[in-house]
Amino acid sequence: MNKCRKFLRLSGRERCWLFQALLLLPLTALVLRLLGLRLSHSALASSARCPPNPRAARLAAEIEKVTRMVQLASAHSFFRPHCLHRSLVLWWLLRRAGVEGELRIGVSKQAGRLSAHAWVECGGSALNERGDVRQRFAPLAASLPPMEPTTS
Numbered sequence: 001m002n003k004c005r006k007f008l009r010l011s012g013r014e015r016c017w018l019f020q021a022l023l024l025l026p027l028t029a030l031v032l033r034l035l036g037l038r039l040s041h042s043a044l045a046s047s048a049r050c051p052p053n054p055r056a057a058r059l060a061a062e063i064e065k066v067t068r069m070v071q072l073a074s075a076h077s078f079f080r081p082h083c084l085h086r087s088l089v090l091w092w093l094l095r096r097a098g099v100e101g102e103l104r105i106g107v108s109k110q111a112g113r114l115s116a117h118a119w120v121e122c123g124g125s126a127l128n129e130r131g132d133v134r135q136r137f138a139p140l141a142a143s144l145p146p147m148e149p150t151t152s
Contacts, residue, residue, distance in 0.1 A: 017066050017093060021073035024089045025081045032084065041103065044088060048095040059099055066093050067120075067127045087118040090128050094120070101127065106137030 010018065031040045070090045074081050081089075087103055094101045101122040108115050117137045119129040126133045 013062075014065055014069055017069035018073055020093060021070045021089055022077060024092065025073060025077050025085055026079055028085045028088050029079070029081060032088070037084070040088065044092045045095070048092050059097070062097060063094065063099055063122060063127065066090065066097060071128065082118075084118040086128060087120050090120045094122065094127075104133075104139050106133070106139045108137045 007015070028040070028044075031043065035043065067090060070086055070093065073089075074086050084105075091101050091103045099122060101120045103118065104121055104126075105116060105118050108117070115137075117129075117133070119133055120127045125131070
């Protein structure tokens with residue numbers, strides 16, 4: 001019953017983000033498996049163009065709420081989404097809200113073992129990760145650019 005009360009205390013906008021995240025997490029995992037990262041990123045970028053938002057500076061509270069709803073959806077999803085799934089969904093939802101975030105992918109090598117991690121940054125701050133993520137993982141590139149259509 002406690003979860004139900006918590007859900008009812010969410011604003012309508014938060015519920016909308018939560019439902020979108022719950023649907024997008026497994027869909028993103030499927031699209032990644034079928035298309036790979038570059039094509040998936042490109043498809044998501046073209047489906048949610050980030051319009052300029054003059055209120056972007058005042059959106060800090062909304063950014064935090066969107067991030068929290070993606071984390072909540074991830075914790076209560078019927079499958080365990082990876083960091084890349086969570087980050088792509090967060091990045092896409094933020095773009096739809098008019099916030100230009102950057103999808104980051106970094107690598108780390110410890111004890112001879114290579115590991116990778118994905119997160120979203122906005123204004124130089126990691127949203128869905130601890131602040132020291134850049135010390136733990138070296139970003140591969142500034143961000144993943146959308147893929148340009150090819151002409152044959």
